Structure formats: C-alpha cells, structure tokens
Amino acid sequence: MRDFQTPTRSAVYASTAMAATSHPRATLAAIETLRAGGNAMDAAVCAAAVLAIVEPQMTGIGGDCFVLYAPKGGPADKKVIAYNGSGAAVAAAEASWYLELGMDAIPYTSPHAVTIPGAVEAWHRLTLDHGSKDFADLLRPAIELAENGYPIPPRVASDWDRFQDKINSTEAGKRVFMPTGKPAMVGDVIRQPELAATLRIIAEKGPDGFYTGPVAEDMVATLRRLGGLHTMEDFAAHSGFYVEPVSTNYRGYDIHECPPNGQGFVALIMLNICEGFDSAGMSPLDAARLHQQAEAGRLAYRDRDAFLGDPDASPMPLETLLSKKYAAEQRALISPDRAMATLPDPALPASSDTVYLTVVDGDGNSVSFINSLFNAFGTGLMSDTTGVMFQNRGALFVVDENHPNRIAPGRRPLHTIMPGIATRNGQTVMSFGVMGGHYQPFGHVHLLGNVIDFGLDVQQALETPRIFHYDGVLSVETGISNETADQLRAMGHDVEAAPLPFGGGQAIWIDHERGVLIGGSDPRKDGCALGY
Secondary structure: OOOOOOOOOOOEEEOOOEEEEOOHHHHHHHHHHHHOOOOHHHHHHHHHHHHHHHOOOOOOOOOEEEEEEEHHHOOOOOOOEEEEEOOOOOOOOOHHHHHHOOOOOOOOOOHHHOOOOOHHHHHHHHHHHHOOOOHHHHHHHHHHHHHHOEEOOHHHHHHHHHOHHHHOOOHHHHHHHOOOOOOOOOOOEEOOHHHHHHHHHHHHHOOHHHHOHHHHHHHHHHHHHOOOOOOHHHHHOOOOEEEOOEEEEEOOEEEEEOOOOEOHHHHHHHHHHHHOOOOOOOOOOOHHHHHHHHHHHHHHHHHHHHHOOOOOOOOOOHHHHOOHHHHHHHHOOOOOOOOOOOOOOOOOOOOOEEEEEEEEOOOOOEEEEEEEEEOOOOOOOEOOOOOOEOOOHHHHOEOOOOOOOEOOOOOOOOEOOOOEEEEEOOEEEEEEEEOOHHHHHHHHHHHHHHHHHOOOOHHHHHHOOOEEEEOOEEEEOOOOOHHHHHHHHHOOOOEEEOOOOOOOEEEEEEEOOOOEEEEEEOOOOOOEEEEO
8 A cells, every 4th residue: 555645646447448658648549549449459559649749759650669469368369469660771771881971870860860660550550450440530639639739748848848959950840849939838739730731641541641652752852851861662661560579487477578679678688687586575676676687787788789680680599598597697697785897798699768558458458559759859850841750760770780780771770669568377467668768678677576576556666766777877766765876886886866767657457356457657757547
C-alpha cells in the first residue's frame, strides 16, 4: 500500500480494457477506439497517430516504430509477434562517400541522418493484419487535432523551450511550432494544417500516399535541397517486416524484446547477469542493487557497441550473448563493492526521444508499441510543405567500413527503441516500455526488477528514481539520496546528478486470477493510464 500523503499517483484498475500513453489525449483516443469496437492494435495505431500530433518533438510520421503483439492473452497457442518498422539508409549511402568528404560521423542535424521513415508503413500493415477498423478511421482523431489545434501540456512545453534552436532550423519548423516567433508556452494552442493535409492523403491512399506521389516528392526535394542523397526510389522501396522476438527467462518470467537492429537484447543480457544476484533484504534503491545494475549495464552496452548492426548484413552471436553461461561469466567480473576500473574487451570476436504506449483489449490482445524521431525533433528538419519532421536515426550509423553498424545502402542502423512483453506459463502478464534513447535497456531492467523482485505495482515501479551508467558516468536522478550517491562514489563510480529525468514509461499488468488490468504511466511525462 502506498503512502497517500506522498505526491504520487495510484495505479489504474479496470476489468475490461486499458490503454496507457505519454499524453492524455492519446490515451483517450485509444479508449474511444476500444469502446467503438476496435481492438488493441486499432487503439494503438490511433494513439500513435495522435501522439505524432501532440508530442511532435518525440514522434511523428517522419519516424520509425517497433511493435510487439501478444494475441489473446499470450503465446500459449500463438507466438508473441514482432514487427520492425524501421527504415534503411538510402541507396547512395556508401561509407566511402562520407569518408571522402572528411566525415567521420553522421551529424545529428544533417539530412544524412535521415533514414527512410518506417512508421506509416508499419501502422498500415499492422492494422491490415491484426486490426478490425478501417485505417482512415484510425487517423481521424489525429487529423482533427492537427486541424483544430491542441493545448500544450507542461512536459511538451519544456521540451520545446529547450530545443528551440532545432525548431528554428527550418522556415517550415518556425512556421508551425513558433507562429508568434517564440516557443509555445503551457496552454498555448498549436495547429498543424499542413500535417493534417498529409494525413488526409495517407488516410485516403494508405502508405502510397506517403512513400510515393506529392508527399514523397516534397520530402525528397527538401532533403536534396539540404544536401541529402535521397531519391523517390528510396522512399518507394521501403517496407517493414515481421521478425522473431528475442527472449530470456528472468525468475520465472519470459521477457520478450524485438531483435536487432533494435537494442532489446541489451536488456536481456542485463537481466541474465542480474538474475544471479540475491536481492533478499534489499530495497529497490539500495546502493548495492544500483551498483549491480550499473556494472551489468556497462558489460551489456560494451557488447551492444561491439556487435549490434543490421543483422542481414552483420550476423550477431545472439545465442551466445543471451545464454545463461555467458551471463555467469560476465557476472563473475563484477565485484560486490567495487566498480570495474576498466571494462574488459568483449568476450567474443567482433562480427533517445520517443513515445511508448500499450493497450490491452477486452479479448486479451496486448500491444506494446514504441514510435520515435530519436532525438528531440529528430534532425530538426521539416519537409517544406507537408509538415513532416524528419528523424535522425542515421546518426547512429558508424562511418567505418569495417564496423557491423557501418552506414551502407539499404542498411538499418542501431535502434534504441524497444517495446517489451512479459509472459508466464503461456500467458501475457505485462506489456511495458520505457522511453529515453540509449537509456531504455536500463529502464526495462529497473522496471522489471521493481515489479518481479520487489512486488511493486506498475505505477510504483515507474515512479521509482532511476540511474544510468553511460560513457563512463553514473548519472542519478534527484530521487536518489545523497547517502546512496556517496556510497556509489565510494565503490568507485563517477556519480553525477542527472540534468534531466530518464525517459518515461507505461505498463499494464494483467492479473489473470482476478480478471483485473493494472495500469501505470510515468510522471516524467504528461500521460496517463485509463481503463474501463
């Protein structure tokens, strides 16, 4: 039982269906879709489209998505289904071309960081295969919001203020997001008529309305004017695809993630390592537990950076990386009271900003859905007349002709976005995700540990203060006590206060015994969970 005198939020309980997103209007759109006869996939796509309007700094039709889908309660008779809705580098993207220009990395705000957006194709394909409503109907709430306007909530306004330089980088962006010459403030109403017109074309023509015709022509013309190598053929050739999820068992729960080119396997490596530590007598925020997570993360991210790329071009040793034997070997490198001074080399030979939402419907179908532009406002580049803000996923490519994540024609880059589903005894028990770019594997491990190891409900688990070890620094949120931070420093960690909160998240727990859904939504965002 939580302390009702503390400024926290109760989990949401419902008996039929539930949705949780990072914006109240998107959650409402999902619930309205469910109550109108739609299923979980319909509601998820509708909510994703709404989020592309009301959280344009985080997501949009110029971005990508990854999706996990557990039909009718779990994989007892059907597998968890995964869809890769990420886009590839253009046909002219040869590493040698960038090297000849003296580029040793892809700039985050350049047109070269724009891979072909995959979200629209994924939304349409998933609706056709697993939805029950007409695709055009699912886009209608987003179109109406873009045309009629929506008030800006606090977290969105904060993001817009911090990234106004990006908004200012194109005339189109300034016209849409700074109509008065300054960033919108809390409560200001923003309209996006050009994006509404683009969504109407997509509603009428499906993906062809985005990847071919006038919309694609405007996107290509904009990118080429800025120096990009994109062509109409690159857009027309795009297609997402179904993939086999990767999974591990953590203390009796099967945890499912999307496979590479996503980083979901990093969370599974961390879970395998952490499973061997005894959490008895600890609390979720004990310095010893946070130390274990930090060290497990350092080892898992080392392997991510060494091996992750487009698996079609650079096969990964996933079977070994996800084995319990490998986890035991890595766990043996971790001292209980001292941080590793340096990381060992990988034991094997070498071969960001986001929205997350989840929906469970009355039939027990569960959708775990994540859609992203990567950094805030992606590249900051907006198509001249269509209202499409371009992602910058291509900035995660390596300009190195020998690296598995090297940029090359038709390759998909390392992706940080990662939806999750947990099952037990053939039944789905939780659909979850934690946003936050590179942070996300830490977020999954933190959330799952809070729920499975310490019995917190999903709302409590999401509210718990977070840490993130990255690039040699252990960053801690303000909720981590000074005493705990000092204990971590004494262990040898370079501890710093996190300048911003780590991501956000949503989760729905399915209590099969009582027939109850329990939802949570992260206070680090503006969103909420609702059910009926």
